[in-house]
Amino acid sequence: xxxxxxxxxxxxxxxxxxxxxxxxxxxxxxxxxxxxxxxxxxxxxxxxxxxxxxxxxxxxxxxxxxxxxxxxxxxxxxxxxxxxxxxxxxxxxxxxxxxxxxxxxxxxxxxxxxxxxxxxxxxxxxxxxxxxxxxxxxxxxxxxxxxxxxxxxxxxxxxxxxxxxxxxxxxxxxxxxxxxxxxxxxxxxxxxxxxxxxxxxxxxxxxxxxxxxxxxxxxxxxxxxxxxxxxxxxxxxxxxxxxxxxxxxxxxxxxxxxxxxxxxxxxxx
Numbered sequence: 373x374x375x376x377x378x379x380x381x382x383x384x385x386x387x388x389x390x391x392x393x394x395x396x397x398x399x400x401x402x403x404x405x406x407x408x409x410x411x412x413x414x415x416x417x418x419x420x421x422x423x424x425x426x427x428x429x430x431x432x433x434x435x436x437x438x439x440x441x442x443x444x445x446x447x448x449x450x451x452x453x454x455x456x457x458x459x460x461x462x463x464x465x466x467x468x469x470x471x472x473x474x475x476x477x478x479x480x481x482x483x484x485x486x487x488x489x490x491x492x493x494x495x496x497x498x499x500x501x502x503x504x505x506x507x508x509x510x511x512x513x514x515x516x517x518x519x520x521x522x523x524x525x526x527x528x529x530x531x532x533x534x535x536x537x538x539x540x541x542x543x544x545x546x547x548x549x550x551x552x553x554x555x556x557x558x559x560x561x562x563x564x565x566x567x568x569x570x571x572x573x574x575x576x577x578x579x580x581x582x583x584x585x586x587x588x589x590x591x592x593x594x595x596x597x598x599x600x601x602x603x604x605x606x607x608x609x610x611x612x613x614x615x616x617x618x619x620x621x622x623x624x625x626x627x628x629x630x631x632x633x634x635x636x637x638x639x640x641x
Contacts, residue, residue: 384484385455390417394474402472403583404636409474410461411634414454422452422484455481456621481621483628494588494633495523499572508567512637516577520637521567522546526590528559533595535616537585542611543604544597545586550608554595577639584637587620591630595623 392413396405462477497508499519508521522545524532531554534546546565547555557563566573589595598619600609611619623630 384422385481386421387458387479388417388421388482389477389479390420392416392476392478394476395468395470396472396474398471401581401583401638403585404638405472405474406463407585407634407636409463409476410478413461413476413478414480415450417478417480418450418452418454418482421482422450451486452482452484453624455483455624457617481625483624492524492526492588492590492631492633494635496586496635496637497521497523499567512635514575514637514639516575516639516641518575519572520575521572522565523562523567524557524565524588524590525562526557526559528592530557530590530592531555531595532557533589533597535587535589535611537587537613537616538582540613542587542613542616544608550606553597554589554591557590575639577641581638581640584639586635586637587616588633588635589620589623589630591627593627593629595630 390413392409394405394409394412396408400408458479458481464475466473466475495510496512497520498511498514499521500507500509508523514520522534524546526532532546533554534544535542536545544550547553548565548571565571597609598611598615601612601615602610604610620632624632
């Protein structure tokens with residue numbers, strides 16, 4: 373069941389600073405563990421500022437079929453949102469008997485939420501073909517040469533933009549049309565992208581194991597893209613991580629209804 377946004381009351385913002393330690397499971401990659409540590413630190417800072425929606429620990433699954441419980445809260449469990457990061461997070465890594473511990477010191481601006489934002493469902497899908505035809509399955513694990521497509525469903529009409537980070541660069545993923553800033557989507561309609569033979573994306577892995585980061589952005593307002601740092605050979609805009617995060621912070625500051633979801637996929641040989 374999707375939540376529908378209610379009227380927005382006067383918002384309350386404040387600057388926060390927090391130190392947080394994340395103990396990474398051994399099966400999690402370094403990049404994924406670092407990103408998870410930052411997200412959990414942000415959630416902890418929001419929880420300390422505005423409180424939580426739950427009183428128990430959350431359970432997280434990282435695409436391995438296993439779940440590990442942590443005494444922490446996720447960004448969906450707190451009564452606020454992270455608007456932007458101030459400065460650069462300070463991250464130290466320590467080796468422990470249980471694996472790597474990521475100690476994060478981060479500052480930022482947070483905003484209290486006293487209303488529900490519209491939920492959405494984003495699906496990163498693997499296309500599988502056999503004698504019975506082609507099917508799709510949601511996953512975060514891909515092998516070299518496998519095909520990826522994407523599906524999105526929202527509870528109300530709005531605008532979708534998606535970006536992917538690979539090899540330290542961030543590129544547009546959706547809309548497929550490079551001239552469009554965002555993709556208009558209909559309410560309660562599961563929309564597929566890259567699901568035709570002409571459009572499908574073949575996963576390529578140069579290293580034994582690689583991590584790609586997907587940013588899904590949904591708003592009831594049109595989304596304006598940042599100015600490109602460079603232009604790729606295919607004409608697609610390319611952004612630096614610093615430039616993208618700065619734009620994302622500005623977007624969150626000006627559009628209180630915007631939602632951002634971050635997902636990771638792994639590609640292996």
